[in-house]
Amino acid sequence: xxxxxxxxxxxxxxxxxxxxxxxxxxxxxxxxxxxxxxxxxxxxxxxxxxxxxxxxxxxxxxxxxxxxxxxxxxxxxxxxxxxxxxxxxxxxxxxxxxxxxxxxxxxxxxxxxxxxxxxxxxxxxxxxxxxxxxxxxxxxxxxxxxxxxxxxxxxxxxxxxxxxxxxxxxxxxxxxxxxxxxxxxxxxxxxxxxxxxxxxxxxxxxxxxxxxxxxxxxxxxxxxxxxxxxxxxxxxxxxxxxxxxxxxxxxxxxxxxxxxxxxxxxxxxxxxxxxxxxxxxxxxxxxxxxxxxxxxxxxxxxxxxxxxxxxxxxxxxxxxxxxxxxxxxxxxxxxxxxxxxxxxxxxxxxxxxxxxxxxxxxxxxxxxxxxxxxxxxxxxxxxxxxxxxxxxxxxxxxxxxxxxxxxxxxxxxxxxxxxxxxxxxxxxxxxxxxxxxxxxxxxxxxxxxxxxxxxxxxxxxxxxxxxxxxxxxxxxxxxxxxxxxxxxxxxxxxxxxxxxxxx
Numbered sequence: 305x306x307x308x309x310x311x312x313x314x315x316x317x318x319x320x321x322x323x324x325x326x327x328x329x330x331x332x333x334x335x336x337x338x339x340x341x342x343x344x345x346x347x348x349x350x351x352x353x354x355x356x357x358x359x360x361x362x363x364x365x366x367x368x369x370x371x372x373x374x375x376x377x378x379x380x381x382x383x384x385x386x387x388x389x390x391x392x393x394x395x396x397x398x399x400x401x402x403x404x405x406x407x408x409x410x411x412x413x414x415x416x417x418x419x420x421x422x423x424x425x426x427x428x429x430x431x432x433x434x435x436x437x438x439x440x441x442x443x444x445x446x447x448x449x450x451x452x453x454x455x456x457x458x459x460x461x462x463x464x465x466x467x468x469x470x471x472x473x474x475x476x477x478x479x480x481x482x483x484x485x486x487x488x489x490x491x492x493x494x495x496x497x498x499x500x501x502x503x504x505x506x507x508x509x510x511x512x513x514x515x516x517x518x519x520x521x522x523x524x525x526x527x528x529x530x531x532x533x534x535x536x537x538x539x540x541x542x543x544x545x546x547x548x549x550x551x552x553x554x555x556x557x558x559x560x561x562x563x564x565x566x567x568x569x570x571x572x573x574x575x576x577x578x579x580x581x582x583x584x585x586x587x588x589x590x591x592x593x594x595x596x597x598x599x600x601x602x603x604x605x606x607x608x609x610x611x612x613x614x615x616x617x618x619x620x621x622x623x624x625x626x627x628x629x630x631x632x633x634x635x636x637x638x639x640x641x642x643x644x645x646x647x648x649x650x651x652x653x654x655x656x657x658x659x660x661x662x663x664x665x666x667x668x669x670x671x672x673x674x675x676x677x678x679x680x681x682x683x684x685x686x687x688x689x690x691x692x693x694x695x696x697x698x699x700x701x702x703x704x705x706x707x708x709x710x711x712x713x714x715x716x717x718x719x720x721x722x723x724x725x726x727x728x729x730x731x732x733x734x735x736x737x738x739x740x741x742x743x744x745x746x747x748x749x750x751x752x753x754x755x756x757x758x759x760x761x762x763x764x765x766x767x768x769x770x771x772x773x774x775x776x777x778x779x780x781x782x783x784x785x786x787x788x789x790x791x792x793x794x795x796x797x798x799x800x801x802x803x804x805x806x807x
Contacts, residue, residue: 349421387419393512406589449499551595561598615740709737719747756794
């Protein structure tokens, strides 16, 4: 064979060999290729991506940076980096994303979903709206989580959830986002824990679990400890001021609002040295609520107490929103208390479902009929539509915390039982609302001790307690008495932190 023919043969052989290798590779890839995504997940992915695109284009959008804690290391990451790290999370393990109510957590959930759903299957479950309703009809064979997975994957109620899960997703990596598990009752959280154990024992390919929650007693949660924790920090002073400028309209109105908040010491800053952050404006919701009250004050509505705390802020905002029905904040909150008391399903806590029947069975604050009062309430901004046509819920979790705190303090006259019941609910935001009540402040030492006993960080306890305690003439004495009663290093450190002056 001459050289030319030899080279031609070599080229032909190389091409044939390459073709055969490609066919073998393609054949292998085809056998390992995961099934196509269910249409339901694809549709939700497109929706999440469109919503995120619109939010990012808004002038109100503030890019988020988070603290990433893994092992002993702490780093600052962007939203994009968070999405990538969650996608790389190990199957069967958890990452917790902690963010205060009103901090932009819902947008962050959507951002994580949108960033990942085009790469791996993502199932996003709202614990309160998706999971809790299924718990009332769940069985050992048809757990609530299995029912929700069937719905999300396009299965039928009679199908086996695990079989559908494997058929639809195969053995590929996937993410299960659980949003708002902190909004479940203790009984519901225990039921959710059983459901997660059911999934772990099912033999199905495990997801990486991503739990979005508010700050709580994370170190005291022994079941399924996370591989990593991402935390959304509080607003900086600059970010909070920008919210105020937009909310008040700017110009002279903004300057008047700043003077109002300075008079009430609502611009007090954190003493923790993490940059400029306001005690009363850690989130967008807090900043917006206070700005609304500044505008209300300019209209002559009842002002806040001279030394307000966190509960005073949200109680006044609530009262102002139903001013046509209730002549004062106390009257408005008393009316809501009576409604909530009608929704106590068991001895632990109310269900917070507001219906016309419950509303009409609670004595209105006076001056109007029950029908008129309830119509005004259900049309106000302090409630939002519930899961069905004739059900309403408090507008956000912060208002729910306020109402639950008032219920807890009214129910528990003994400090030890109040402290235990509060700590059992595992929310520092709720704890702050309890401490802000007169009965809760009286029980400050036992409540702090209960938080410490559950492994809560000193700086977290001190931060939330600082928001809850009014800086009135009794403040110094309250802190001193608490320090004297402190029996452990954690408690002593909390009261020492509370005694530090603000910058």
